[in-house]
Amino acid sequence: xxxxxxxxxxxxxxxxxxxxxxxxxxxxxxxxxxxxxxxxxxxxxxxxxxxxxxxxxxxxxxxxxxxxxxxxxxxxxxxxxxxxxxxxxxxxxxxxxxxxxxxxxxxxxxxxxxxxxxxxxxxxxxxxxxxxxxxxxxxxxxxxxxxxxxxxxxxxxxxxxxxxxxxxxxxxxxxxxxxxxxxxxxxxxxxxxxxxxxxxxxxxxxxxxxxxxxxxxxxxxxxxxxxxxxxxxxxxxxxxxxxxxxxxxxxxxxxxxxxxxxxxxxxxxxxxxxxxxxxxxxxxxxxxxxxxxxxxxxxxxxxxxxxxxxxxxxxxxxxxxxxxxxxxxxxxxxxxxxxxxxxxxxxxxxxxxxxxxxxxxxxxxxxx
Amino acid sequence: xxxxxxxxxxxxxxxxxxxxxxxxxxxxxxxxxxxxxxxxxxxxxxxxxxxxxxxxxxxxxxxxxxxxxxxxxxxxxxxxxxxxxxxxxxxxxxxxxxxxxxxxxxxxxxxxxxxxxxxxxxxxxxxxxxxxxxxxxxxxxxxxxxxxxxxxxxxxxxxxxxxxxxxxxxxxxxxxxxxxxxxxxxxxxxxxxxxxxxxxxxxxxxxxxxxxxxxxxxxxxxxxxxxxxxxxxxxxxxxxxxxxxxx
Amino acid sequence: xxxxxxxxxxxxxxxxxxxxxxxxxxxxxxxxxxxxxxxxxxxxxxxxxxxxxxxxxxxxxxxxxxxxxxxxxxxxxxxxxxxxxxxxxxxxxxxxxxxxxxxxxxxxxxxxxxxxxxxxxxxxxxxxxxxxxxxxxxxxxxxxxxxxxxxxxxxxxxxxxxxxxxxxxxxxxxxxxxxxxxxxxxxxxxxxxxxxxxxxxxxxxxxxxxxxxxxxxxxxxxxxxxxxxxxxxxxxxxxxxxxxxxxxxxxxxxxxxxxxxxxxxxxxxxxxxxxxxxxxxxxxxxxxxxxxxxxxxxxxxxxxx
Numbered sequence: 001x002x003x004x005x006x007x008x009x010x011x012x013x014x015x016x017x018x019x020x021x022x023x024x025x026x027x028x029x030x031x032x033x034x035x036x037x038x039x040x041x042x043x044x045x046x047x048x049x050x051x052x053x054x055x056x057x058x059x060x061x062x063x064x065x066x067x068x069x070x071x072x073x074x075x076x077x078x079x080x081x082x083x084x085x086x087x088x089x090x091x092x093x094x095x096x097x098x099x100x101x102x103x104x105x106x107x108x109x110x111x112x113x114x115x116x117x118x119x120x121x122x123x124x125x126x127x128x129x130x131x132x133x134x135x136x137x138x139x140x141x142x143x144x145x146x147x148x149x150x151x152x153x154x155x156x157x158x159x160x161x162x163x164x165x166x167x168x169x170x171x172x173x174x175x176x177x178x179x180x181x182x183x184x185x186x187x188x189x190x191x192x193x194x195x196x197x198x199x200x201x202x203x204x205x206x207x208x209x210x211x212x213x214x215x216x217x218x219x220x221x222x223x224x225x226x227x228x229x230x231x232x233x234x235x236x237x238x239x240x241x242x243x244x245x246x247x248x249x250x251x252x253x254x255x256x257x258x259x260x261x262x263x264x265x266x267x268x269x270x271x272x273x274x275x276x277x278x279x280x281x282x283x284x285x286x287x288x289x290x291x292x293x294x295x296x297x298x299x300x301x302x303x304x305x306x307x308x309x310x311x312x313x314x315x316x317x318x319x320x321x322x323x324x325x326x327x328x329x330x331x332x333x334x335x336x337x338x339x340x341x342x343x344x345x346x347x348x349x350x351x352x353x354x355x356x357x358x359x360x361x362x363x364x365x366x367x368x
Numbered sequence: 369x370x371x372x373x374x375x376x377x378x379x380x381x382x383x384x385x386x387x388x389x390x391x392x393x394x395x396x397x398x399x400x401x402x403x404x405x406x407x408x409x410x411x412x413x414x415x416x417x418x419x420x421x422x423x424x425x426x427x428x429x430x431x432x433x434x435x436x437x438x439x440x441x442x443x444x445x446x447x448x449x450x451x452x453x454x455x456x457x458x459x460x461x462x463x464x465x466x467x468x469x470x471x472x473x474x475x476x477x478x479x480x481x482x483x484x485x486x487x488x489x490x491x492x493x494x495x496x497x498x499x500x501x502x503x504x505x506x507x508x509x510x511x512x513x514x515x516x517x518x519x520x521x522x523x524x525x526x527x528x529x530x531x532x533x534x535x536x537x538x539x540x541x542x543x544x545x546x547x548x549x550x551x552x553x554x555x556x557x558x559x560x561x562x563x564x565x566x567x568x569x570x571x572x573x574x575x576x577x578x579x580x581x582x583x584x585x586x587x588x589x590x591x592x593x594x595x596x597x598x599x600x601x602x603x604x605x606x607x608x609x610x611x612x613x614x615x
Numbered sequence: 616x617x618x619x620x621x622x623x624x625x626x627x628x629x630x631x632x633x634x635x636x637x638x639x640x641x642x643x644x645x646x647x648x649x650x651x652x653x654x655x656x657x658x659x660x661x662x663x664x665x666x667x668x669x670x671x672x673x674x675x676x677x678x679x680x681x682x683x684x685x686x687x688x689x690x691x692x693x694x695x696x697x698x699x700x701x702x703x704x705x706x707x708x709x710x711x712x713x714x715x716x717x718x719x720x721x722x723x724x725x726x727x728x729x730x731x732x733x734x735x736x737x738x739x740x741x742x743x744x745x746x747x748x749x750x751x752x753x754x755x756x757x758x759x760x761x762x763x764x765x766x767x768x769x770x771x772x773x774x775x776x777x778x779x780x781x782x783x784x785x786x787x788x789x790x791x792x793x794x795x796x797x798x799x800x801x802x803x804x805x806x807x808x809x810x811x812x813x814x815x816x817x818x819x820x821x822x823x824x825x826x827x828x829x830x831x832x833x834x835x836x837x838x839x840x841x842x843x844x845x846x847x848x849x850x851x852x853x854x855x856x857x858x859x860x861x862x863x864x865x866x867x868x869x870x871x872x873x874x875x876x877x878x879x880x881x882x883x884x885x886x887x888x889x890x891x892x893x894x895x896x897x898x899x900x901x902x903x904x905x906x907x908x909x910x911x912x913x914x915x916x917x918x919x920x
Contacts, residue, residue, distance in 0.1 A: 006719040010708065017707045202702035206762070209667045211693040212720045365688075367669045407781035408752055507655055534778070534807050536654035536822060537915045541868045545855065548869065552852035562781045565810060568871025587872050599871075600810065603782045 003212055007220035014194065015224065021190070029182045029232050033239045036174040047095040047131055048074045050088065055104035059114075063142050067098065072134050089121055096120040096131045108146075175240040176328035177301030179233060180321040183259070184266050184295045186229050189287035191270030195221055196283040199274075205367070214365045222267045229263045230256070249335030255328065258345065262324040265352040269320075272359035295321040323348045370397035373525055373556045374419065379428035379437075381414050388414040390579035391428065396558065398524075401551050403570030403587075404560040407607050411579040412560050419558075420527060421445050433524045446474070449518035452529035456514035459503030463494055466502055467517055474521035488516050508539030515546055525556040532566055544569050564599040573599070575606050582606045617642040618770060618801050619649075619666065624675035626661045631673075635661040637824040638675065643770075643803060643817075648796045651805040652812045652910070653821030659805040660700055663774045666803070667697045680769050693722075696768030698759050700775040700805075706748030710739055713747050714761055721766035731798065732761040735791055753784025760791065764800075771795070773804040777811065789814045809911035820914055827917040832910060839908045839916060841865070842881060846889070847873035847902045857896045863888060868915065873902070875912060 015021050051067065053060050068075045075098075088094045099117040101107075107114040118135050120128040195218075198204040207217055233256065240246045248255065269291060277283035296302055298316035305316050316322050323344040330336050330344075338345070374396035381389040389411045396402045406412040417423040419432050421441030430436075435443040457466045467488060471481040489498055492512055502510060511531065518526055528547075532540045547569070551557050559570060567573050567587060574584040583590055583606055590602050620642045626635045636658040643649040651659045664670040666677055668688035677684045682691050704713050714736075718725050729736075735757050742750065747758060756776055763771060773792075777785045789811065792802055796816075804815070812818045812832050819829045828835055846867075848854045855874055858867040865879045878885050886903060893901055908916075 003719050003722065006716055010705065010712070010716050013712065014705070014707055200701075201704075201706075202699040203705065205664075205667075205669060205699040206697060206702060206717070207720065208669060209692050209695065209697045210717075210720050211689075211722050366671060367664060407783065534655040536657075536918065537809065537911050538868075538918050539654070541870075541915070544869045545852075548852035548855065552850070564782050565808075565871065569869060598810075600782050600786075604786055607781070607783045 004216060004220055007212075007216070008223055011194070011221060011224040015190075015228065025186060025190070025228060025232070026235070028185065029178065029236050030239065032178045032182065033175070033236055033244065036178060046074045047072065047127070048076070048093065049096040049098060049131070050085065050094050051075055051077045052085070052097060052099045053077060054102045055100045057105035059105040059108050059146075060100040063100075063116075063139065066138050066142055067135070070134065070138060072131075085119065089119075094121070095127060096135065098135065174301070175236065175244070175246055176325050176332060177299065179236050179259070179328055180262070180299055180301065180325050181292070181295055182232055182236065183229055183263055183324075184291055184321060185287075186232060187225055187263055187266030188270040188273065188291045189284060191221055191225050191267055192273035192277060192283040192287055193280050195271070195274035196277050196280050200279060208365065208367075214363060215360070218271060218360070218363060222264075222271070225267060225270075226260070226263050229266075230259070233259045246333075248332050250331035250337065254338060255331050258324070258327045258331065258341070258348075261345065261348055261352065262320065262327075265320045265324075265348060265355060268352060268355035268359050272355060272362065275359060275362040275364070294319050298322055299325045301325055317347075318351070320348060320351050323351075370400075372396065373398050373434075374402075374430070374432050374558070376419070376430040377428055379415070379418060379430050380426050381411075381418060381423065382426045387579050389418070389425075392576070392579075392581045394574055394581060394584055396525075396556055398556055399551050399554045400572065401547060401557045401559065401570045403567045403573035404558060404576070405562060405564070405567050405573055405603065406560075406576030407562055410576040410607075412576050415576070416527060416529070416558075416560050419444075420448060420450065446521075447524050449521065449523035449526040450529075451514050451518040451526065451531060457502045457510060457517065460501060462499050462501055463489075463505070463513065464498045466513070467520065470517045471520045476521060484520050488520065492516060508535050508542070511535065511539070511543055512546060515543065519550060519555070523555070525558055526550070528557065528559045528561075530561045530563065530566075531559065533563060564603050567599045567603075575603060577607050616645050618645045618647075619643040619677075619679050619803065621662070621666070621677045622675055624662070624665060624672045624677055626658075626665060626670065626672050634824050636665075636672075639824070639826055640675075641819055641826060641829055643801060645801055646796065646799050647801055648792060648814075648816045649801075649803045650812055650815030650818040651803070651821055652807075652809060652815075652818050652914070653805075654807050656823070657821040658824040659821060660774055663697070663699075663772050663803075663805065667695060667772055668692060694769045696763035696766065696771040698763045698771075698773045698776055700778065702759055702774075704747040704755060704759055704762065707746060709744050709746055710750070710758055711743040713758060714765065717762040718765045723766045725765065728765055728767045731764050731767060731795075731800075734794055735761055735764075751784075752780045753787065756780055756784065756788055757791070760788070764795070768800070770801045770803065773802065775805050775807065777806060777808065785811070809909070809914055812910040818910075820910075820917060822914075822918055828913075835910060835913050836908055839913050841877040841916070842885070843906050843908045843912060844876045844878075844886070844889075845870070845873040845902070845904050845906045846876050846893075848893070848898045849900060850898065853896075854893070854898060857893060857898070858889075861889065861892050866916075866919065870911070875906075877916075 015025065051064055053064060064077060067073060085097045097119045099119070101115060104114050116139060118132060120131050198207065208214060237248060241248060270287070273283055273286050277286055298305065298319040299321040305313060305322065308316065327341045327344050330341050372395045376395070377393045378391040379389060379393070380387065380391050392415060404412050404416065414423065418425050418437055419430065421432070421437060421444035424438060432444045433447045435447070437444065458469070461469065464485060467485040468481055471484055476484065489495060494513070497505065502513070505513070515531070532543055535543070547557055559566065561567065570587065572584065572586050573590070574581045576582070583602070585593070587599050591597065591599065594602050594605055596602055596605070622640050623638045624636055624640070625638050627633060628635055639658070639662065651662065653659055661670065665672050666679060666684060668684050668691050671685065679691050679695060684691060705716070708716065714725055739754065739758055739761070742754070747755065750758065760776070763773070777788055780788065792804065793814070796802060815832065817829065817831050818835065820827045820835070830838070846854065846858065851869065851874070855867060855869060858864055858874060858876060863878050863885060865877045867874055867876045876889070890901060890903060
């Protein structure tokens with residue numbers, strides 16, 4: 001037991017005394033959260049939109065003036081056919097279109113109810129969503145003014161159409177995505193590199209030729225990174241709650257338990273790489289190409305898995321980050337409990353078990 | 369009086385407060401095998417870099433093959449060859465590719481490259497190995513090849529950095545015979561090493577301790593002067609005092 | 616009593632294409648300082664790794680203190696000290712931290728076996744808070760030796776401990792080994808430096824995976840039956856070429872500042888004939904003296920047989 005503690009102390013010394021490792025370990029999650037968080041929200045200012053005023057009456061023009069006055073939009077008033085609007089979207093010229101129907105004022109005066117259609121480009125879901133929210137706010141504001149002035153219960157309803165990604169599947173999904181990414185990076189890359197470094201330096205030979213059992217060498221490599229990764233999870237969650245104002249709807253404990261499971265998955269992957277790689281560069285390359293890219297592509301974080309061709313969808317099933325991503329989203333964003341994620345948890349446990357068995361079998365008590 | 373191809377006078381290099389090379393002065397004659405010895409950190413690498421035109425001295429004067437180490441570094445580089453135990457050939461290129469690569473680097477013409485590589489392969493008897501990867505050759509062959517490649521542009525001086533560490537005694541002899549041969553042809557050989565048995569092969573050796581040259585003479589005379597039987601002992605006597613700095 | 620026994624050990628790499636050791640046998644007695652001497656690629660490291668249970672031999676058997684290297688590997692691991700050739704300690708841990716780490720891993724404490732490392736460690740103690748990465752080559756070797764010794768091993772295996780270390784530190788390192796030997800520790804050490812062979816009790820001269828000779832250094836030199844001469848002149852290159860053409864010469868090679876020459880037959884007038892021959896080839900200020908061979912001469916002669 002004392003040996004185990006001494007080993008862990010040594011591992012912490014390696015991490016804490018190397019500025020580069022520290023930077024990757026703690027700088028990376030912060031930078032990623034901030035980049036993903038702010039880069040996406042800042043973009044909404046001065047978005048180009050078009051307004052098609054088929055009504056061209058008093059009410060529609062009053063509302064248009066309000067929209068034009070907003071700093072969020074760079075609005076252009078034109079009359080376009082529906083297919084022209086579609087073309088502008090495809091060419092990426094506009095982010096949204098606001099369409100007033102022919103009888104806008106008329107409906108408002110007589111039916112006390114009128115409709116506006118908002119079409120937005122949801123291929124960039126965050127921007128699409130934000131634009132919709134801003135436009136809706138302006139319209140609601142206008143509606144309130146009208147009610148105050150006229151003393152009649154007027155209602156302007158908006159019909160929102162999201163083009164390209166109607167369910168806004170990626171909204172708020174970068175926090176779970178960043179969590180998966182960071183844990184992958186820290187656990188897979190750091191563990192594999194730190195084990196391979198001992199091989200390169202010849203210390204592994206000495207450790208093998210000591211009473212300390214090889215299995216314990218692995219365990220004592222894993223424990224520090226497990227702890228550091230949990231610190232990372234906490235950092236990301238704190239940042240997302242207090243800086244990005246994305247609350248954790250579900251149970252924090254469940255989130256941590258599931259994170260521990262995923263960390264163990266990643267650690268076993270790192271271990272597997274270390275049994276294969278002979279140099280630190282090799283370990284880094286395999287971790288980067290073999291682990292980070294699939295995490296980015298197949299987890300559903302950047303691209304919706306549902307849109308993949310079938311073979312790629314099948315591949316995505318064996319990417320652990322995909323399941324972890326679903327789990328975090330379900331718990332953190334949707335606020336559901338274990339009953340909603342038991343299936344994903346089971347799959348992740350299976351993958352972990354498999355990886356652990358394979359890597360422990362590959363870890364030799366002798367040199368090759 | 370022999371022609372002097374390296375002239376160094378009070379050459380000094382400082383890095384901040386630290387004086388790596390402290391006013392060293394010496395001359396090397398044409399065709400001489402000159403051993404440049406010192407422990408790790410004694411300053412021999414820094415001194416050699418200055419002579420190769422890779423590092424500008426802080427003060428002092430030096431000329432290599434008649435070119436000034438401050439102003440004419442490019443001319444120096446064209447007229448010297450360099451070989452080290454660590455870096456020399458690309459293991460994943462074939463013998464002939466390595467020769468052509470280095471010859472090309474030094475700006476030899478196509479015709480010269482062809483003639484030189486044939487000559488070189490003839491001399492080394494590597495005919496059946498030209499298409500083999502260098503990585504697959506025995507260490508001794510690699511060293512001989514590296515040495516010949518470093519001479520492909522007919523430099524006037526060749527710098528050798530710990531050239532024969534780890535090879536068997538017979539291969540090492542063959543290597544030194546190659547060195548004797550080029551030296552007999554008038555090429556100056558400048559060997560830096562901390563293997564004292566390599567030092568015994570040199571015409572003259574200098575021993576650097578803490579940035580200064582503490583002794584400079586023929587190995588035989590140094591042994592007589594210190595009244596010991598090997599260069600190892602000479603070095604031990606000189607370098608023991610420098611232990612503080614080497615920690 | 617022999618503490619290490621090696622019987623017909625053969626080891627190949629890359630599916631049998633590279634022969635590392637070729638049916639090697641030797642034994643080391645308790646308390647002996649045994650040297651494996653040979654160039655890179657002679658098979659020294661493979662032997663070390665087989666004896667320290669890190670590699671399995673293709674065929675042959677070996678025991679350390681009576682334990683079999685295959686079946687009793689964990690007992691062996693608990694009881695030996697090993698310093699691999701590329702061993703470089705933990706660069707980012709301090710001197711003391713490194714020593715403490717290895718002491719604990721081997722289930723002991725620095726205090727318990729301090730008497731073993733005391734001589735060496737006192738030199739390191741002033742720098743005990745310095746990171747190992749900042750030590751000089753010689754100091755690193757001393758620390759590594761302390762780490763390998765701290766658990767009072769039955770046998771100490773040192774794979775090329777002095778390679779790349781300056782002469783002063785090398786000399787000190789061998790002095791330390793001598794003192795450890797006096798304390799009764801069996802030491803097996805490898806080195807590519809022929810001049811270190813004389814410091815061992817017995818040596819195995821190795822080349823291409825084979826042992827050419829196992830003997831005490833004195834006996835190896837005694838077994839060199841020929842007369843050896845050192846010849847020197849200002850023009851070494853032509854001297855060498857000329858001597859190789861000389862009809863009485865058996866072998867002639869460069870050796871430091873002179874050439875080592877041996878003759879095909881022992882004759883009283885070898886010297887005078889040689890000097891006459893060299894005179895006819897215009898060599899002047901010649902020196903020619905009878906010398907005793909060194910280990911390196913023996914090694915060369917064994918290689919050429």
